[in-house]
Amino acid sequence: MQKKLQKMLAMLLVLVLCMAYSGVSMAANTVADLTKLVLSKSQVTLEIGDSASVTATGVYKDNSTENVTIKANWSSKNNAVATVYNGTITAVGEGTSTISVVYGNETESVQVNVTKKVKALTKDVQKLDLKMGDSPTIHLTATYTDNSEDKDASNKADWTVDDGSVVSVVNGKVTPIGPGTATITATYGRQSATIPVSVEVVKRLDPSTTQVSMLLSENKPVQIKLKATYPDGNVKNDVSAQAEWSTSNAEVADVIKGEITAYGPGTATITAKYGTQTATIQVDVDKAIRLQASEQNIFLHAKDSLPNPIKLEAVYPDKGAVDVTKDATWTSSNEQVVFVKQGAVTANSPGTAVITAKYGDKSVTINVDVDVPRHLDMVEDVALSLNGKKTYQIELNATYANGETKPVHDKAQWKSSKEDVVYVSNGYLTAYKKGEADITATYGGVSVKTHVAVDMPLKTELSSKKVSLKVNGTYQASIVLDYGAGQPAEQVTDKAEWSSSKEDIAKVDENGVVTGVGTGTATITAKYEGKTYTLTVEVGLVSELTSPQSLIIMSTGDKKKIDLTAVDDPESPDGLNKRATWKSGNPSVASVDGEGVVTGMKSGKTTITAEYGGKKVTVQVEVDVISKIDANVDFVLLKTAGSAKDKTANATVTVTFSDGSTKDVSDKAEWKSSNYKVASVVNGKITAMDSGKTTITAKYANKTVRIPVEVDVLKYLQTNEVNLNMSVGQTFNLIATATYNDGSETDVSKPALWKSSRILTATVKDGVVKATGKGKATITVSFGGKSTKVVVNVK
Secondary structure, three states: OHHHHHHHHHHHHHHHHHHHHHHHHHHHHHHHOEEEEEEOOOEEEEEOOOEEEOOEEEEEOOOOEEEOOOOOEEEEOOOOOEEEEOOEEEEOOOEEEEEEEEEOOEEEEEEEEEEOOEEEEEEOOOOEEEOOOOOOEOOEEEEEOOOOEEOOHHHOOEEEEOOOOOEEEEOOEEEEOOOEEEEEEEEEOOEEEEEEEEEOOOOEEEEOOOEEEEOHHHOOOEEOOEEEEOOOOOEEOOOOOOOEEEEOOOOOEEEEOOEEEEOOOEEEEEEEEEOOEEEEEEEEEOOOOEEEEOOOEEEEOOOOEOOOOOOEEEEOOOOOEEEOOOOOEEEEOOOOOEEEEOOEEEEOOOEEEEEEEEEOOEEEEEEEEEOOOOEEEOOOEEEEOOOOOOEEEOOOEEEOOOOOEEEOOOOOEEEEOOOOOEEEEOOEEEEOOOEEEEEEEEEOOEEEEEEEEEOOOOEEEEOOOEEEEOOOOEEEOOEEEEOOOOOOOEEOHHHOEEEEOOOOOEEEOOOOEEEEOOOEEEEEEEEEOOEEEEEEEEEOOOOEEEOOOOEEEEOOOOEEEOOOEEEOOOOOOOOHHHHOEEEEOOOOOEEEOOOOEEEEOOOEEEEEEEEEOOEEEEEEEEEOOEEEEEEOOOOEEEOOOOOHHHHEEEOOEEEEEOOOOEEEOOOOOEEEEOOOOOEEEEOOEEEEOOOEEEEEEEEEOOEEEEEEEEEOOEEEEEEOOOEEEEOOOOEEEOOEEEEEOOOOEEEOOOOOEEEEOOOOOEEEEOOEEEEOOOEEEEEEEEEOOEEEEEEEEEO
16 A cells, blocks of 8 residues: 555656756746747826836747736836836936836836826816817816925826817817817826817807798799707807708708798708707708699599509699609598508498599599499380289499499398389389379489379370471471380370461371471471470471582591581571581580581591581591601710700691591690609600600600700719819819710800718808818719819818
8 A cells, every 4th residue: 555655746746847847948948939028008198106017928939928027127217206116107307217128038117207296187167168169278286295285287187178079188178079069078197177169159040930831933042041049049140151051952952151042942940050059950842833633533442442543743933843742731622432551442331422632732632432323324215014914123324433333232222212013122123003104213312203194194295396398388297105015005196186377388187197388397296195295397498408528637625617508498508507416426525516516526537417498418437547656866865064055945736637638736735744753745845854865756646756955974074173182261263074975065064063071171152162271171063963172171
C-alpha cells in the first residue's frame, strides 16, 4: 500500500514539473508573438486624490488576446502629478503627466490631467430662449476645495446636449440648429450644471389666408405671409421666408418660401412649419365645374351587383375630365334597396333609390330600379262560357328597364271587379255567372287590366274606322259582335241605327251601305244598344300621294322636312303636310311631327310614312349611318413649354355617309383622352398638360378614330451650369434647356420644377438661385420626365 502511494506521488510530481515547464515555455512564446498593445483609455482627467484604472490588453499573431495589466511595466513621467501601479493611476498634484506602459517590445501611453478638486460649478444663465441666428456663450465658474475660483471654466468643462437637432455647444458657445427644446449639461470634475434651452418656441403661427383657389390658365403664384407670435407677446409679422414649407401633393401645387404655384388640377394641403408651430393652407386648382357619371339609370335584380362600378369624372374649366370615383362621397337614398361604395352598386331588395355622388361642392345623381318593371303585358280580352271554356290561365309578363322579360303571374297581386262573375287567383280565372268583369294585376308598383266576358261579346266593332271612296263609290259598313276564340262572330249591322253627318258628301242606308256623293269628308254614325260607333269617309280626295324625297340622310339632332304632293286633292295645296297623318317606323331612331318635320334621335335606319286621302307614301331615313370616320391628323407631338402653337393642336373628324357624302362632326363627336394628366381635348382642340403619352379618341355614331399624342418627349435636359460657387446673398440665373426627339431646343426654365435640397443654404425659383446661408445644396430641375442636378457651394 505504501509503495503504491509513493508511486502515485512520484507521478504527480512529474506531472507538476511538466506543467510548470510547459507554462514557462508558453509565456515565452506569447511575448515573442505579441503584435499590439491596447489600452482601455488614452486620456484621463482626475481631481487631486482621485484615481482611475486603465487595462492593458495584448494582441497576438493568431488574433488571440490576453489581459497583461499586471505583467506590463507601468511608469509615470511626473510622479508629483500622478503615480501608477499595475494600471491604477492616482492623482497627486495639479498638472499633467504621461503614463508609459511597456510589455514585450510594445509601448503605449496615457495622458493624465490633474486638477484641483471642484467643490462647486456655477453658470451665468439659468435658461436660454433663443431665435435662429442667436449665438450666446454660457460662462462657468469653478470653485475648488481650497476656495480658489476659476472664472474661465467653460473652456475646461465637458459639454453635452440631449437633443443635437435643437442646439450644439462648444466650450459654452451655443448655436441654434432647429426649433424645439433641449437641455445642455456642463461637467467639470465631479460637478455639473444644466441649462434648459428653447429655440424658436412659437405660441401661434397664423397664415395670411387658409384657403386658396387657383387656375392653371392664370399661371399666377399666390404669396402666403406667416405671422409668428411668441410666448412673451413679441410678434414677427412675416416669417414666410424662414419657415419650412411642404405640400401634400406636388402635382397639384408646390410652395417655396410661402409662394404657392399651381401645377395641375385637384386639391393639396400646404404646410408651413416655423419654430414649434405649424399652419396649413388648403389649395384647390381648377375647381370642378360639374361632375359626370358613366351611368344615369340603372336596373338590377335583387341580390345582383352592377358588373362595373359607376365611373365619376370631374370636369374642369378648359380641361378634360378627371376620374374622381374613389375620392367622391357616395350615398344611397335607400340602402335597403341598393348599397353603393366607391361607385360599386349592390341591389338588396325590390324598389327604387337614388344614388348621389358628391365631390367637392358638386354632386350628381343616378336613378336605380331594383326589380321594378317598365310595363306589364297580358292578354287584353278573355271570353269565357259557363257551358264551355269556364276557366283560363292568364300569362303576365314583366318587361324591365334592361329589356329583359319574365313571367310574373305567380308574384303579382290579382283582383276581380266582380268576383261573383269571375274569380281570379294567381292569374287563374274561373267563371261563375253571365256578365263582365275587369281583372287587375299589380306587380312592382305597375298595374294592368284585362276585360273578361262570360257568355257575352268581348267587344263590338265597326268594320273600319276610315274609308276613302270615289264619287258614286260604295262601301259596306258592318257591326260585328266578337265572342272570342272558339265562338262565331255575330253580325248586327241591320239592327243598328245608321246616319251621316254630311249626306251631300256621303250617305248611308239602313243596312250600312255607304255611298260617295260629293268630294269631301263625312262621318258615318252607327248606334247599337246605346253605344255609338263612327266611320270617317273621304270621298274623291286624292288619287296619288308622292314625295320627291325617297331617302333622307341626317345626323343626330338634325331636323329635315319631308315634302308632299297630292294629285286630285280638292283642298288647297297649302297645309297638305298638316292634313296628312305622319308615322315613324322607329321613333327612337327618328321622330316626325304633325307637319312632316323629321328629327334624328340616334344612329339607325327607319321609315317615315305619310297618309292622306286614302293614300300613303314612305320615305327611308338613315340617321348617322356612316361608312367610315377619319381624322385630319394621324399623330400629334406637343410641348408644355414654348409658344401656344407648340402646346395645342386642332384635330378635325370627318364622317362619310352611305351615299358617299361627308360631314365635319368635330363639334358633335365625343372626345376623350386616355390620360387627361398628359393631354386634354375639347371639341378636337388638344392641349398639352404634362409630359407623357396618351391617346385621343373621337367617337361618333358608333365609329371611333384614335390619335396617339406625345407630350414633351425629350432626349435630355441640361442646365447652363453644373456647379456653382456663391456667397451669401448672391443670386445666379440657371437656364434649363430641353432637347426634344425632333432635335429642337426650348428654354424650359419657367415651366420646369425646381427644388433645393436645403433652402437654408440656397433657394431656387424659375431657375434663379439665391444663396441664403453657408453650406452645400443640390438644385434639382425636372421637366418632361427628365431631371438634372446642379451642386451649389455657398461660402
